Amino acid sequence: MYAQVIVDVPTMQTNRPYTYRVPAAMKEILQRGMRVVVPFGKGNRLVQGFVVAIKENAEQVEKLKEVIQVVEIEPVLNEELLQLGAWLADYNFAFQISVLQTMLPNVMRAKYGKVLRVLEPEKLRDWPQVALMFADRKEVPFDNDNVDHELLPQLLKLQKQNVIEIGYLVKNRAKVKMVNVLKSIKDMSFYQEQLQKLRSSAVKQARLLSFLMHAPSKFVPVKDVIKRYNLDYAVINQAETKGWLVQDQMESYRIPKLQTPVQPSQPLELNAEQQKAYDAITANIVEPEKRTFLLEGVTGSGKTEVYLQAIAKALSIGKTALMLVPEITLTPQMVRRVKSRFGDDVAVMHSGLSDGERYDEWRRIQRQEVHVVVGARSAVFAPLINIGLIIIDEEHETSYKQDDNPRYHARDVAQWRSDYHNATLLLGSATPSLESRARAQKGVYQLLTLTQRATRGALPTTEIVDMREAIKYNNDDVLSPQLLTSMQERLARQEQIVLMLNRRGYANFIICRDCGYTPRCVNCDVALTVHKDVGRLVCHYCGYSETIPRQCKICGSKRIRQFGTGTQKVVEHLNEILPEARVLRMDVDTTRKKGSVDKLLTAFGDHKADILLGTQMIAKGLDFPNVTLVGILNADTTLTLPDFRASERTFQLLTQVSGRAGRADKPGNVILQTFNPEHYAIQLAKDQDYEAFYRQEMSLRHAWRYTPYYFTVQIKFAHEQVNEAAKIAFETTNWLKNIVDKETIMLGPAPSTISRIKNKYYYRVVIKYRYDQNLMQALTELMHKGQQLQRQGVTLMIDREPTNFM
Numbered sequence: 001m002y003a004q005v006i007v008d009v010p011t012m013q014t015n016r017p018y019t020y021r022v023p024a025a026m027k028e029i030l031q032r033g034m035r036v037v038v039p040f041g042k043g044n045r046l047v048q049g050f051v052v053a054i055k056e057n058a059e060q061v062e063k064l065k066e067v068i069q070v071v072e073i074e075p076v077l078n079e080e081l082l083q084l085g086a087w088l089a090d091y092n093f094a095f096q097i098s099v100l101q102t103m104l105p106n107v108m109r110a111k112y113g114k115v116l117r118v119l120e121p122e123k124l125r126d127w128p129q130v131a132l133m134f135a136d137r138k139e140v141p142f143d144n145d146n147v148d149h150e151l152l153p154q155l156l157k158l159q160k161q162n163v164i165e166i167g168y169l170v171k172n173r174a175k176v177k178m179v180n181v182l183k184s185i186k187d188m189s190f191y192q193e194q195l196q197k198l199r200s201s202a203v204k205q206a207r208l209l210s211f212l213m214h215a216p217s218k219f220v221p222v223k224d225v226i227k228r229y230n231l232d233y234a235v236i237n238q239a240e241t242k243g244w245l246v247q248d249q250m251e252s253y254r255i256p257k258l259q260t261p262v263q264p265s266q267p268l269e270l271n272a273e274q275q276k277a278y279d280a281i282t283a284n285i286v287e288p289e290k291r292t293f294l295l296e297g298v299t300g301s302g303k304t305e306v307y308l309q310a311i312a313k314a315l316s317i318g319k320t321a322l323m324l325v326p327e328i329t330l331t332p333q334m335v336r337r338v339k340s341r342f343g344d345d346v347a348v349m350h351s352g353l354s355d356g357e358r359y360d361e362w363r364r365i366q367r368q369e370v371h372v373v374v375g376a377r378s379a380v381f382a383p384l385i386n387i388g389l390i391i392i393d394e395e396h397e398t399s400y401k402q403d404d405n406p407r408y409h410a411r412d413v414a415q416w417r418s419d420y421h422n423a424t425l426l427l428g429s430a431t432p433s434l435e436s437r438a439r440a441q442k443g444v445y446q447l448l449t450l451t452q453r454a455t456r457g458a459l460p461t462t463e464i465v466d467m468r469e470a471i472k473y474n475n476d477d478v479l480s481p482q483l484l485t486s487m488q489e490r491l492a493r494q495e496q497i498v499l500m501l502n503r504r505g506y507a508n509f510i511i512c513r514d515c516g517y518t519p520r521c522v523n524c525d526v527a528l529t530v531h532k533d534v535g536r537l538v539c540h541y542c543g544y545s546e547t548i549p550r551q552c553k554i555c556g557s558k559r560i561r562q563f564g565t566g567t568q569k570v571v572e573h574l575n576e577i578l579p580e581a582r583v584l585r586m587d588v589d590t591t592r593k594k595g596s597v598d599k600l601l602t603a604f605g606d607h608k609a610d611i612l613l614g615t616q617m618i619a620k621g622l623d624f625p626n627v628t629l630v631g632i633l634n635a636d637t638t639l640t641l642p643d644f645r646a647s648e649r650t651f652q653l654l655t656q657v658s659g660r661a662g663r664a665d666k667p668g669n670v671i672l673q674t675f676n677p678e679h680y681a682i683q684l685a686k687d688q689d690y691e692a693f694y695r696q697e698m699s700l701r702h703a704w705r706y707t708p709y710y711f712t713v714q715i716k717f718a719h720e721q722v723n724e725a726a727k728i729a730f731e732t733t734n735w736l737k738n739i740v741d742k743e744t745i746m747l748g749p750a751p752s753t754i755s756r757i758k759n760k761y762y763y764r765v766v767i768k769y770r771y772d773q774n775l776m777q778a779l780t781e782l783m784h785k786g787q788q789l790q791r792q793g794v795t796l797m798i799d800r801e802p803t804n805f806m
């Protein structure tokens, strides 16, 4: 019997599995989807791998090595996930090993180590220093930190003489948490008898006996018993020797906790629009026709309530449900809402969990102990079986696209899995991505709309403040007089305020403070990016560049410069102007610690602060009834992203954050500060008019030939030497130009923003295409050249439908 294994060797990036012999002892247990340890390469270094196939025959069997060890006795990847992995690697020009690893909790990634092993102990006598290091041990850990560098030459010599050898280890970091448990084993009368025999001073034993008398006949954690009855370990151990109880060890799950307990909730009565959406979705859950739904509902329209009731429907017919939410902010509030409905039947997966929690939640899913999973991007790989419904909330969010290898989009994975399970896929947003909305237009998705707020309240009214004027008035480019007055009103009324400082794209662009002008590329219509090192503005798509202007091209003003205030500065500013207001700050710095988002939001919900100031992470999902004013300090930063989706991002962000105001009975207002008050994305966000935005943006995308009319791929090259990076980028582009379809458009190569990340220079090519099989083949070929390029010091990245052009 032979196993085909995808090995974990970063430098051997290949999608070809290696064949290993299966030793007799493993024949019964080895299965597809298991992790194994195998020797690899000339040195027979031990590496971890995934068994992707098992065969009865193989070629050149005499040369084959043997599987050394199985990591666990059950497969970690089931049939579905193995198939998904193969497809995903192909589709995203990624390597299978990185895809397979991405599907599992981080701790399941093997850690490698080395050891020094003594082969002939008696020969060490002549080497006292080395002997001292071993100190009678057969094996010592060997890494660069723990071995004295002066000893290295001696060790090398001994290795050559075969006195010692270097051994390789594969360490399993995934640890199961065990707790001590106890169980009563006798009947009531036995314990009563014991109780009568006790001396009156033996109070602890008496307390234990009274517990044992009524204890359920199952194992309970020793710690709980000790705490509850005020006992100690000595008493428990003594009782065990007396035969009163038995002790054992049991696995205990580390279940992620929220700041405050979750209160159970009941389904709300749906309004007519919600009901209509619910009926369409659940009909498909019960009798699936492989439908994808796009639920387009204004902010506060009660999309979440529809999700929850649809999940309940899936559960009621014995299916499971998977719900994806964007990373960070949304997670605690959303997790709370889902848990309040489905209690312990919910597993949670997001980056805020500890490794142990993540691993345990994963195992609860794997063991089919839960039926609902809520989580961020990577939860899309949750090993649920029998899925009836997959929901992607805020489906337009860029965090669903992984920016690292493998560069997958959770939406694509969800689509694949829903096809596999014949499950319903539900995409929801107040501002759907143009791709999804266009698919609904074509009838690929079924469009469902919620046009009213669920609480019957109106959408907030928005006032656009022209900062070009405001700045003339008081020279304060943080708070306009209009925003300040509105804030004072709310503070007087004890209402709350959300302020957003948009840091997306920040500091990489220039803007004229007098007319709002930002230089854009003449070929690509995207904002030019500041490259300080060369003193130029550069287009990230085609490489067009011009010098950084000192004067505005449009109005001649000299106040054309980079933008820049941080949240900390704004807090200081607020404290100065509005000393009575209590401010909470939410940004990457204040949310780094585990549970901090939940804590901050709980405090704000309890009105322990008047103002919540945050970056774009506060834009989504927040549902606070007392918030009646939203202030957007700088609407423009997203508009100047070097990205053809800049307007879309701006519209989405502004609409989302505006939607935080006036969600309950009190009406809401939004004040939107901008240097570009006439821009259509800003004008349409004012009225939260998604449909109008969609139409206008589609016509521009058509004119400039961007998504969804064209697909895009980005190729990036990195090298320590700028010339080398440019050279390989140009060579590859020229090679591709001869292969691709004539309708395909190649932009670039162009240098990236932060052209030097980790001491490397980056060059990129952006390709726009409609249907180009040649291009796809060429990219696959290019990916397989990656290994060879790596040897030349070139890092290659192929990114399908990129969302990051920084």
Ligand SMILES: Nc1ncnc2c1ncn2[C@@H]1O[C@H](COP(=O)(O)OP(=O)(O)OP(=O)(O)O)[C@@H](O)[C@H]1O
Residues within 6 Å of the ligand: 268, 269, 270, 271, 274, 297, 298, 299, 300, 301, 302, 303, 304, 305, 430, 454, 455, 620, 621, 622, 623, 659, 663
């Ligand atoms: N049928 C209903 N009857 C009464 N209240 C409802 C109903 N549905 C939802 N709500 C309430 O309306 C508010 C907004 O709902 P929800 O948060 O689900 O909207 P949403 O569309 O998901 O919002 P957003 O996209 O802005 O985050 C919530 O407080 C929710 O409890």
Ligand SMILES: [Zn+2]
Residues within 6 Å of the ligand: 512, 513, 514, 515, 516, 517, 552, 553, 554, 555, 556, 557
């Ligand atoms: Zn100007």
Ligand SMILES: [Zn+2]
Residues within 6 Å of the ligand: 521, 522, 523, 524, 525, 539, 540, 541, 542, 543, 544
């Ligand atoms: Zn350009």
